[in-house]
Amino acid sequence: MAKAKTVFSCTECGAQAPRWQGQCPQCKAWNTLVETVAEAGGGSRFAALAGSTAQLQTLADLEPREEPRTPTGIDEFDRVLGGGLVAGGVVLIGGDPGIGKSTLLLQALSVLAARHKAIYVSGEESGEQVALRAQRLQLDPAGLQLLAEINLERILAMLRDERPRIVVIDSIQTVYSEVLQSAPGSVAQVRECAAQLTRHAKQSGTCMIMVGHVTKDGTLAGPRVLEHMVDTVLYFEGDTHSSFRLVRAFKNRFGAVNELGVFAMTERGLRGVSNPSALFLSQHSQQVSGSCVLVTQEGTRPLLVEIQALVDGAHSPNPRRLSVGLEQNRLAMLLAVLHRHAGVVCFDQDVFVNAVGGVKIAEPAADLAVLLAIVSSLRNRPLPRELVVFGEVGLAGEIRPAPRGQERLREAAKLGFTTAIIPKANAPRQPLGDMRVIAVDRIEEAIDRARELEG
Numbered sequence: 001m002a003k004a005k006t007v008f009s010c011t012e013c014g015a016q017a018p019r020w021q022g023q024c025p026q027c028k029a030w031n032t033l034v035e036t037v038a039e040a041g042g043g044s045r046f047a048a049l050a051g052s053t054a055q056l057q058t059l060a061d062l063e064p065r066e067e068p069r070t071p072t073g074i075d076e077f078d079r080v081l082g083g084g085l086v087a088g089g090v091v092l093i094g095g096d097p098g099i100g101k102s103t104l105l106l107q108a109l110s111v112l113a114a115r116h117k118a119i120y121v122s123g124e125e126s127g128e129q130v131a132l133r134a135q136r137l138q139l140d141p142a143g144l145q146l147l148a149e150i151n152l153e154r155i156l157a158m159l160r161d162e163r164p165r166i167v168v169i170d171s172i173q174t175v176y177s178e179v180l181q182s183a184p185g186s187v188a189q190v191r192e193c194a195a196q197l198t199r200h201a202k203q204s205g206t207c208m209i210m211v212g213h214v215t216k217d218g219t220l221a222g223p224r225v226l227e228h229m230v231d232t233v234l235y236f237e238g239d240t241h242s243s244f245r246l247v248r249a250f251k252n253r254f255g256a257v258n259e260l261g262v263f264a265m266t267e268r269g270l271r272g273v274s275n276p277s278a279l280f281l282s283q284h285s286q287q288v289s290g291s292c293v294l295v296t297q298e299g300t301r302p303l304l305v306e307i308q309a310l311v312d313g314a315h316s317p318n319p320r321r322l323s324v325g326l327e328q329n330r331l332a333m334l335l336a337v338l339h340r341h342a343g344v345v346c347f348d349q350d351v352f353v354n355a356v357g358g359v360k361i362a363e364p365a366a367d368l369a370v371l372l373a374i375v376s377s378l379r380n381r382p383l384p385r386e387l388v389v390f391g392e393v394g395l396a397g398e399i400r401p402a403p404r405g406q407e408r409l410r411e412a413a414k415l416g417f418t419t420a421i422i423p424k425a426n427a428p429r430q431p432l433g434d435m436r437v438i439a440v441d442r443i444e445e446a447i448d449r450a451r452e453l454e455g
Contacts, residue, residue: 006180008033035188037179067254070166070207073111076263076272077104079301080234080247082255085166085207089254090198092172092226093247094212095236100245100263101211104270105168106134106141113143116165119158123150123174137269150184152177152193156200164206169197171211172226194226227251239358244279245270246359249299259299277304277415280357287385290377293417294369295390295408296361302404302411304388306356307366309373311349319348325355326366334393338371341397342444344378365402367393368421371443372450381454384419388412391423397443401425409435419453421446 008017010033015026017033024032069084078084081091093101102125109118122130127148134141145164149155152175159167169175175193176184183189194210201208212226214235227233233251238244247261262276273279281293281304290309295302307326314320323331331353338344353370355361368391376383390408392400402408405426412420413435420437427439440446 006035006037009036034191035180035182035186037192070112070116072108074104074108074270074272075274076261077108077247080249080259080261081232082249082252082259085209086231086254087165087205087207088202089232090201090208090210090230091232091234092210092212092230093234093236094214097213099236099238100265100270101236102170103133103137103265104247104263105170105209105211106130107137107139107269109144109166109168110134110139110141112166113141113145117145117162118143118166118168119145119147119162119164120168120170121147121149121155122170123148124171139269150174150176152196156196159200159204159206163204166207167201167209169208169210171213172197173213190226191229194229198229237358237360242358244273244358256299260301260303276301277411280305280355280359282306282308282356287382289380289382290373292369292373292376292383293388293412294361294366295388295412295420296363296366297402297404297408302408303359304412304415304417305359305361307369307373308354308356309370309377310352311346311374311377312352314348314350319346320350320352322351323353325358325360326353326370327362330364330367331370333395334367334371335374337393337395337397337443338374341442342375342447344375344447346374346378349378363402364392364400365390367391368399368423368443368446372421372446375447375450376454381451383450384453386416386418387421387450387453388417388419389421391421391426391440391446393443399423399440399442399446409437421449 008020010024010027012029012032013024013027015024017025020033023030067086069086071078071084095101109120112118127146130146147158172190172194173185176189177192180188180192197208231253235248235250237246237248243265245263245265249257249259251257262273263270264273292307294305294307296305321328321332335346335351351374369389371393372383372389390402392402394400401423405422406428409420409428409432413432418435420435422437422439424439424441427437438449440449
């Protein structure tokens with residue numbers, strides 16, 4: 001069989017060249033030519049996926065239906081997926097090497113193999129290495145089938161013959177197609193292999209899970225090259241030196257986005273954490289200044305996270321502003337609001353802010369907790385242990401509401417917190433048990449009320 005003809009296409013303007021060169025001959029952009037398969041004149045490689053004819057339909061005549069789910073047996077994994085795997089769905093799991101992607105998928109497949117036909121395609125490890133990992137994790141892979149192969153054509157032939165329900169490709173960077181001359185892991189190979197595997201999943205109804213590594217810039221041969229092709233994109237977060245892992249959904253056509261799954265790495269693999277708020281709350285033997293508990297929202301789950309701040313006299317003409325787990329530019333803005341509207345001066349102080357537990361907080365509802373932690377550290381006055389805070393701070397000094405305020409308060413009350421400082425727009429209409437709710441409008445009012453609680 002003759003190999004398909006390949007051309008080099010520019011990712012910026014779409015111009016084509018017969019061979020690779022550093023600069024695009026059309027738009028003059030540098031390093032934008034990537035190898036692709038030239039389209040044949042008689043038809044498209046994806047004609048079978050599109051069908052023989054295309055017919056118009058009225059949206060009102062279509063009957064929406066809920067896609068049936070296949071639970072993986074791991075509750076935290078199912079939460080991030082939106083309830084489980086969907087037939088014909090393609091899931092991409094990205095993360096740094098060694099963070100636990102293969103471990104989690106091997107655990108899930110060992111459970112799924114007892115009920116469905118599952119195949120694990122390993123391109124990075126031999127069959128003996130995968131079997132050794134399963135033995136170390138004390139799994140029962142009796143019904144789990146394994147294929148150690150990196151050739152795309154052979155993998156597709158096996159899938160057409162076996163017709164499995166669930167397939168894991170570990171990893172997409174190691175798979176290569178014979179129609180391309182570039183090396184495995186290149187952008188052209190990753191795109192072509194992912195497109196062919198996605199087409200097979202849609203045609204056969206197979207649940208496809210692909211593993212992808214993230215480089216330093218997160219683009220070359222990583223999951224971000226493939227995000228538009230797949231149905232669900234999950235990212236592993238967390239430090240490899242820590243025992244906790246976070247799995248976050250950034251795209252999900254069959255479920256909610258920004259869902260968070262929390263896992264603990266143990267000797268027997270990843271274990272779901274049923275109460276993740278306990279991970280992000282430090283246990284102090286006595287009250288300390290600069291600590292404030294925030295109720296943040298991750299997807300549909302409220303989490304309690306401890307925000308720590310350290311304010312110290314600057315020893316250089318340029319005071320440092322450093323934040324870990326929070327946006328650094330937003331910290332500079334909050335310090336300006338604190339000075340302008342509350343009269344708290346920090347221009348001669350080094351300010352360090354940290355979200356305990358390695359969690360990354362992107363929502364602006366953390367603003368009020370950050371400012372109260374900074375004021376507590378500056379004055380060396382600890383806040384009450386039973387206090388929780390949330391609210392967005394505007395440039396005019398106003399406290400803006402946060403979404404799902406009632407769920408945040410109920411989660412805090414469930415964990416034993418008795419006092420909350422929240423935006424006035426989030427004030428509950430009915431009392432929440434024994435919880436005392438302090439609703440504020442302005443940042444200076446919030447600081448004054450927090451000072452009263454200190455005393």
